Amino acid sequence: MKPATRKRAWNNSAFAYQSKFDSVQTENTTQMKESNVADDEKTIEINKTLNESPETSKPTPPSFKSNSNWIDKFEPKTCEEVAVHPKKLAELKDWLLHCAAVHKQHPAQICLLTGPSGSGKTAAVRALARAQNYELQEWINPVDRDMINTLGDQTSNYTGSQIDFFKSFLFRSSRYKSLLGSQKRLVLVEDFPNMILSSVDIFEDILEEFSKYGKAPLLFIVADSKSRSLNISYTLFTEELKNRYHIHHISFNPIAVTLLQKAMKRFCALMREQQFSDTYKVPSETIIDSIVFAAQGDIRNALINLHFASLKGAGALPTERVESCEIKGKSKKKLSTLKTIRRDESVTMLHALGRVFNPKRLPNGNFTHKPEDITDSFASEPKRFIDLIHANYLPHFREIEHVVEAANALSIADNIITEYREEALALTALNLAVRSIMQTNESPVTAWMPIRAARHNHQDLSKLQKISGISNSLYATDYGSYVQMINACKKIEK
Amino acid sequence: MALWVDKHRPRELSKLDYHKVQAENLRNLCQQGDFPHLMFYGPSGAGKKTRIMCLLRELYGAGVERLRNETMTFTTPSNRKVEVMTVGSNYHLEVNPSDAGIYDRVVVIDLIKQVAQTHQIDASGQREFKVIVLSEVDELTKDAQHALRRTMEKYVATCRIILSVNSTSRVIPAIRSRCLGIRVAAPNEEEITSVLQLTCKREGLTLPAELAARIVDKSEHNLRRALLMLEACKVQQYPFTGQQDIVELDWQVYLRETANQIVTEQTPAKLEKIRDRLYELLAQGVPPDMIFRGLVEQLVRNCDMSIKAKTLEYATLYEHRMQNGSKHIFHLEAFVAQFMNIYKKFISESMMMDDF
Numbered sequence: 113m114k115p116a117t118r119k120r121a122w123n124n125s126a127f128a129y130q131s132k133f134d135s136v137q138t139e140n141t142t143q144m145k146e147s148n149v150a151d152d153e154k155t156i157e158i159n160k161t162l163n164e165s166p167e168t169s170k171p172t173p174p175s176f177k178s179n180s181n182w183i184d185k186f187e188p189k190t191c192e193e194v195a196v197h198p199k200k201l202a203e204l205k206d207w208l209l210h211c212a213a214v215h216k217q218h219p220a221q222i223c224l225l226t227g228p229s230g231s232g233k234t235a236a237v238r239a240l241a242r243a244q245n246y247e248l249q250e251w252i253n254p255v256d257r258d259m260i261n262t263l264g265d266q267t268s269n270y271t272g273s274q275i276d277f278f279k280s281f282l283f284r285s286s287r288y289k290s291l292l293g294s295q296k297r298l299v300l301v302e303d304f305p306n307m308i309l310s311s312v313d314i315f316e317d318i319l320e321e322f323s324k325y326g327k328a329p330l331l332f333i334v335a336d337s338k339s340r341s342l343n344i345s346y347t348l349f350t351e352e353l354k355n356r357y358h359i360h361h362i363s364f365n366p367i368a369v370t371l372l373q374k375a376m377k378r379f380c381a382l383m384r385e386q387q388f389s390d391t392y393k394v395p396s397e398t399i400i401d402s403i404v405f406a407a408q409g410d411i412r413n414a415l416i417n418l419h420f421a422s423l424k425g426a427g428a429l430p431t432e433r434v435e436s437c438e439i440k441g442k443s444k445k446k447l448s449t450l451k452t453i454r455r456d457e458s459v460t461m462l463h464a465l466g467r468v469f470n471p472k473r474l475p476n477g478n479f480t481h482k483p484e485d486i487t488d489s490f491a492s493e494p495k496r497f498i499d500l501i502h503a504n505y506l507p508h509f510r511e512i513e514h515v516v517e518a519a520n521a522l523s524i525a526d527n528i529i530t531e532y533r534e535e536a537l538a539l540t541a542l543n544l545a546v547r548s549i550m551q552t553n554e555s556p557v558t559a560w561m562p563i564r565a566a567r568h569n570h571q572d573l574s575k576l577q578k579i580s581g582i583s584n585s586l587y588a589t590d591y592g593s594y595v596q597m598i599n600a601c602k603k604i605e606k
Numbered sequence: 607m608a609l610w611v612d613k614h615r616p617r618e619l620s621k622l623d624y625h626k627v628q629a630e631n632l633r634n635l636c637q638q639g640d641f642p643h644l645m646f647y648g649p650s651g652a653g654k655k656t657r658i659m660c661l662l663r664e665l666y667g668a669g670v671e672r673l674r675n676e677t678m679t680f681t682t683p684s685n686r687k688v689e690v691m692t693v694g695s696n697y698h699l700e701v702n703p704s705d706a707g708i709y710d711r712v713v714v715i716d717l718i719k720q721v722a723q724t725h726q727i728d729a730s731g732q733r734e735f736k737v738i739v740l741s742e743v744d745e746l747t748k749d750a751q752h753a754l755r756r757t758m759e760k761y762v763a764t765c766r767i768i769l770s771v772n773s774t775s776r777v778i779p780a781i782r783s784r785c786l787g788i789r790v791a792a793p794n795e796e797e798i799t800s801v802l803q804l805t806c807k808r809e810g811l812t813l814p815a816e817l818a819a820r821i822v823d824k825s826e827h828n829l830r831r832a833l834l835m836l837e838a839c840k841v842q843q844y845p846f847t848g849q850q851d852i853v854e855l856d857w858q859v860y861l862r863e864t865a866n867q868i869v870t871e872q873t874p875a876k877l878e879k880i881r882d883r884l885y886e887l888l889a890q891g892v893p894p895d896m897i898f899r900g901l902v903e904q905l906v907r908n909c910d911m912s913i914k915a916k917t918l919e920y921a922t923l924y925e926h927r928m929q930n931g932s933k934h935i936f937h938l939e940a941f942v943a944q945f946m947n948i949y950k951k952f953i954s955e956s957m958m959m960d961d962f
Contacts, residue, residue: 502936506881509874516947519940523924526931567885583702583742588891590651593856594834598609601841 185388186379186415187235194239195367195375195411196232203362204236208244211329212296220286220326222319222357226345227364229335230410236364237300237331246298249285249328251278253303278305279318286328297328304344315348319357366409375411376400379418395421462563464489465500469508470558471550483547487539494542498525499566501545507561514552521548610837611830614805617671619660623804624797625653625790632657632788636664643758645743645769645782648790651828654770657790658739661768665733666697680716682709690717698737704745711750714740715757722761736765743769744776755780792827801829802836811840816848824852831855857892858900865904872946877939884938894934898925898941905945913952920944 188194194201204225211221227233241248254277286299308315322330334345354361367375380400383392399421407414464486472480490497502522509515521544528541582591616622619629635641644661646654662670672695680688688709693700699721706713721738746754755778758767769785771777793801799818806813817839825832838853839846864883867876887897902921906914920941928937 506874506878512872512874512877512943512946512950515874515877516943519943523927523931523937523940526933526936527927530930530932583705584891585893589855589857589893589896590831591834594838594853595609597838597853598841
């Protein structure tokens with residue numbers, strides 16, 4: 113099992129399976145087209161018939177001419193098409209040029225590319241590599257082979273550890289050219305072997321070896337994640353490691369709205385072309401705008417949504433109509449209500465704290481961000497969020513009258529959350545805390561206030577001078593100050 | 607360089623300074639071959655531990671006074687190591703399981719098992735059982751108390767347990783019914799005075815009656831505190847004078863200042879400063895209920911009659927929540943906020959009255 117380069121969709125999507133339907137489709141195509149025409153002409157009639165016969169309302173997969181993944185067609189081919197900020201792109205380009213320049217002396221350059229998911233990291237690398245004639249050699253974690261035969265015995269050929277595979281891949285792919293091409297090579301690691309993630313030491317050894325023997329630049333692509341423990345770029349690529357191996361760190365931001373809009377225009381232009389025009393129908397401006405808004409800088413997500421919104425067959429269905437109406441209706445006012453197309457809005461803890469302490473209100477008096485939504489975002493760590501609220505809520509209050517209610521609610525929340533036997537109660541407590549702070553603070557102080565970490569009340573037991581046989585609390589309450597004084601005086605006497 | 611508290615602690619039941627009738631009863635208890643699990647209860651500094659040690663000496667002779675300190679290590683189910691200091695002799699083991707925090711259950715079970723599973727080697731002329739002294743049992747979690755109840759029954763043949771608690775109300779009824787309760791009341795003023803005078807006589811000092819009276823007053827019927835105060839006074843200034851300063855516990859002084867600050871200003875910013883002070887006290891290891899009590903006493907002393915009732919009402923509410931909850935500071939702070947609010951209202955109302 114030699115991990116070889118693989119033709120990989122630059123974009124994986126849930127819709128990839130649709131290519132399977134192609135064979136089935138050919139039979140239905142003619143029938144489909146008829147219905148499409150009918151749709152455009154007499155929607156209301158179709159709606160009636162659909163209501164009467166539910167079996168026809170099932171979404172019928174649209175037809176595709178080729179077997180390739182639909183999403184590949186939208187891949188940016190040139191650097192100009194990549195929807196990444198030009199500065200960041202230039203930075204990556206400079207690195208590649210730098211690699212080429214120092215290729216003779218230091219061939220084993222290492223770069224780390226980070227950014228949120230869907231910020232065009234892989235697309236940028238692929239486009240640049242194509243432009244500069246680099247051949248991409250990508251590592252893909254080998255899938256487990258059948259280790260066990262039908263009788264349940266272990267087979268004799270032991271496959272060896274993944275780490276060894278990875279090492280030999282790095283070594284070989286950077287040293288040996290492909291027989292077919294004579295291009296420069298760029299080793300790409302996006303898929304980290306599992307063992308590496310658990311141990312920095314192994315990773316260090318590998319990097320050490322690569323920096324000695326590698327003959328081609330190595331590029332790591334890591335998607336940012338919210339929690340620190342899952343964040344590879346944080347846990348694996350420590351500052352020390354980056355310095356030691358001269359790892360160049362390029363960090364991408366979420367794609368800006370303007371760039372995203374430009375990309376959407378390109379997609380739409382592609383859709384109008386001859387080869388796609390029987391599959392796609394370019395959706396209206398408002399739908400595209402709302403998709404851009406909902407994607408929040410995630411171009412992959414935007415493209416999937418665009419695909420969904422512009423399929424001819426699917427778009428004709430009444431359920432889809434309702435969906436698109438919803439987008440039209442609400443995209444202007446508040447897009448966060450778009451449940452179906454919206455990407456899960458990821459809120460950082462500090463952001464959410466801001467929403468709690470300085471709540472915005474809609475004209476009708478409701479909160480812009482509902483306490484329930486904030487609660488849901490932190491359902492996995494209610495205790496921590498309550499502690500943070502408690503540590504930071506006081507400076508945002510002007511009047512003690514308002515503090516009373518908030519402090520009272522926090523006290524109740526603590527009592528509720530202590531009841532560990534019922535899991536749902538933790539959420540209730542969090543909701544209570546969040547809601548009470550939002551509700552009770554009638555005139556929040558709006559000033560820049562740094563967020564402080566919650567204090568943990570762990571007693572510094574080592575500091576307490578202990579007398580054997582006397583408990584800590586007793587020492588603190590009764591003995592402490594006297595013993596210190598008595599001992600100090602006795603020392604002086606000596 | 608022992609403290610006076612330890613140096614002059616009575617070692618035998620017959621030498622106890624007060625509660626002499628009770629001492630006689632305890633001696634009778636030992637004369638019988640057997641005795642049940644015991645629970646000594648009474649306020650802090652009343653002499654529970656002294657009586658327990660006297661009782662053990664009565665049982666086993668002077669051997670119990672050869673103490674050695676040991677650090678026992680327990681492994682929790684989650685594979686955490688918990689270290690607990692123990693003090694023991696050949697005959698008994700003294701431990702404060704609440705030092706282990708939330709892992710007290712493991713300590714209670716493992717410790718009693720370890721002790722109870724080994725019989726006394728030399729049974730001739732000795733008691734057949736060992737004694738385990740558990741202090742501050744009322745601080746144990748409910749979980750640990752239930753574990754204790756089972757182990758008490760199981761190993762009754764080889765060991766006796768003496769519990770020392772401040773208040774029986776926080777001990778589960780199942781444990782209360784398994785023990786013979788012995789109440790050790792706090793000494794009254796004359797008793798403390800006589801102990802102070804006796805101590806001074808042994809040390810070769812003279813104690814003015816006025817100073818003794820003031821120490822007794824400050825000690826809140828806590829003999830331990832009274833003796834520590836006396837010793838602190840001695841190192842500060844000797845010969846004693848009637849009017850000399852009595853050193854107070856630093857945390858009490860700190861708490862009183864905190865209470866005064868609450869009264870001076872009632873704003874969220876002040877509340878935050880108060881919170882920092884409360885954190886400081888908690889970090890020093892002062893139990894939250896003592897903080898709460900001290901705070902309420904000081905506040906009530908400072909405020910007008912009309913808001914005293916309201917203050918106490920809130921105090922009871924939040925103290926109860928504090929016992930049920932896990933973050934003490936939340937409830938302390940909520941109480942302070944409530945007090946600030948009613949105090950502020952009261953002040954502004956009385957200002958209005960003045961205007962009329």
